[in-house]
Amino acid sequence: MVPATRPADIVWRAVWMGYAVAVAGTIALGGGLFVVEPNVWRVALTGLASLLVAGFTAGWNARTAEPLNGALIAAIYLLTVMAALFGGEILGVLPDPLPGLPRGDSTFFFVWPLGQIATATVGSAVGGWLASATGRKQR
Structure with a gap:
């Protein structure tokens, strides 16, 4: 049984809560790994797990399997990550941003956002589906 979407598809409270969870998770997990060994790829992978x-x-709190909530979390999160990467590059505190890729290769910036959106939307849909399957009522 697939739950229906709500009349107000975007639940902003759940989106901002999810964004806070993503940023906090990335800072806690990715920041710790970055201190141990400065590698932006590990931070990016912990970002996917956090997303x-x-x-x-977000899906659990919104009580709907609306993937748009997850996509918005990923978009806002991506803006935050890009600001941090570019700021860190300008300040010179980051190592080579993308070890393993030749300088100027922007594949990461085209492909990585797709992974972020896919991860957050799947998480949102599964969370909403499980919330409705366990009998949690929509708000």
């Missing part, structure tokens, strides 16, 4: 949890949290 999955954030999407699930």
Whole structure:
């Protein structure tokens, strides 16, 4: 049984809660790994894990399997990450931003957002589906 979407598809409270979970998870997990070994790829992977949890949290709290909530979390999160990467590059506190890719290769910036959106939307849909399957009522 697939739950129906709500009349107000975007639940902003759940989106902002999910965004906070994604940022906090990335800072806690990715920041710790970055201190141990400065590698932006590990931070990016912890960001994906945080986005999955954030999407699930948003879907669970919104009580709807609307993937748009997860997509918005990913879009706002991406803006935050890009600001941090560019700011860190300008200040010179980051290592080579993308080890393993030749300088000027922007594949990361085209492909990585797709992974972020897919992860957050799947998390949001699964969280909402599980919330409705367990009998949690929509708000």
